[in-house]
Amino acid sequence: MDKAPHYLETPPDWTEDERPVLPGSPPSIAHSRVKRYLYFIIGVFIALSAGLSNGFITANLPQLQGEYGLTPVEAAWLPAAYVMANVSANLILFKTRQQYGLRLFSEIALLAFIAVMLLHMFVDTYHSALFVRFFSGLVAAPLSSLGMYYIMQGFTKEHRIKGLYIGMGFSQLAVPLAWIISPLLVSVNNWQVLYRFELGLAVCCYAMVVALKLPRSIRIAVFEKQDFVTFALLAPGFACLCAVLVQGPLLWWFDSPWLAYMLIAGVVLLVIGFGYEHLRENPLIMTRWLGASSTLRFIFAAFALRLLMSEQTYAAVNFLKTMGMGPDQFVPLYTVIFFAMLFGVIFSAITFSREHMTSQLLFAVILIFIACGLDRHLTSDVRPANFYLSQSLVAFAGGLFIGPLLLTGFGRAMQQGASHIVTYIVLFAATQNFGGLIGSSFFSTYQKERVQVYQMTINNGLDSTDSLVNQRLQQYQAKFSSVISDPNKAQAQARAALAQASSREAQVRAYNDVIYLNGIFALILLIWGLTNIAWARYSQHRQLPSSSN
Structure with a gap:
């Protein structure tokens, strides 16, 4: 049983229908149609802006490598630094929203985002770029949830779950969008244009959030000193695992002793961190729930679905790069991917029902299986146009599965009580981040061995x-x-x-x-x-x- 919350301020006089599901999330207040449209537009803008920063690095990594004169190993640290920070940020973000309020949290998060974008303007060395990428991962994590909350406010109460589907799905559209618009921004190798564009997005997000605030939420006292001990143990543990997964295929697993030391350090920190949580009276991470059979099934399914998406993120894209395709030639392919993913998100929201969530997940797996069958007869003559059908199926599956997956796990966490939500948020973020990293790392290793x-x-x-x-x-x-x-x-x-x-x-x-x-x-x-x-x-x-x- 969860303890009665200690309110930091008197909650507004909501009706039972309006009351937020959890402290730190916005209430379900009925808005006028125009206001709902504005919430939706702002939410989409924030969700895309949050992901574009990392998408630009992913799309332009070879050019960045040439710009700074980096080796492939050095260049790989740039996206790795982002993920290392992003995967750990959720350990404290949810409680931060609960204790300091959603409005203050959103404005501070956006100011931090603007500050990081300003730092980009002064980046002229590799080490400063790493520093900026790390903090980009930290500030992007709260923006993803902020965009989702704004999008959900754009729907009436009876359709708010569809807003959740669309909010999570739209956050994935940033990566293909970055591939589409990158050649227009860096065609003359002027990286300041790209950085100014990102800064402009951040400023626009802040202006929108200040102009139209989210409804006031509940503030409760949730932080404990032990939470920061947990963060100090788990965050570097996750970071060590990210470093090993990113650098392992490049340096080769058995040729670099420091990878073994990094892996040992990561495992030891995680074991100590989870052990510390297991013994706490009021833990941040519910370790006993993590060991439940239903939770283990969810972890496996969430991890496996993200790993299967490597059909697109690793195999198709890297194959075309190996065949000599450049950024301009990826624009039509990623345009197809963008719209297929968009249709997948919309289809997922339209067909939503609690009884069909599992069917949507299985349908996504079937689409990926079909795409693998279409792509398994590659030749050196294959060009981006040959991937339109298969990658549109994978992209549709990517937009389709994220909403049902999120809601399935969230429902199970809510059945256990509000105290389990932090555990679920960390779990969901970890399965998606590490699923993608392990997929790329495993397939990269396997591909090199087969070569x-x-x-x-x-x-x-x-x-x-x-x-x-x-x-x-x-x-x-x-x-x-x-x-x-x-x-x-x-x-x-x-x-x-x-x-x-x-x-x-x-x-x-x-x-x-x-x-x-x-x-x-x-x-x-x-x-x-x-x-x-x-x-x-x-x-x-x-x-x-x-x-x-």
């Missing part, structure tokens, strides 16, 4: 006495002879071209294996989901005769 296998197989088959090999070398040599007068140099160039072609073919085969493996994972998740549904219905059917007696 080596195929490279060896192809090279062993390139026998100099083979007539087909000689014919290909002669074709290459004839091509280079027109510009290279020395026959020996032309022959060397021909051999180099053949080696390059064999390397490209090994890459193609390896990416096919990645997509095939992701399809197997999707099939396993689908079978597991159907089995759980069948077992739940069977158990319910067996209980009916006993209850009737």
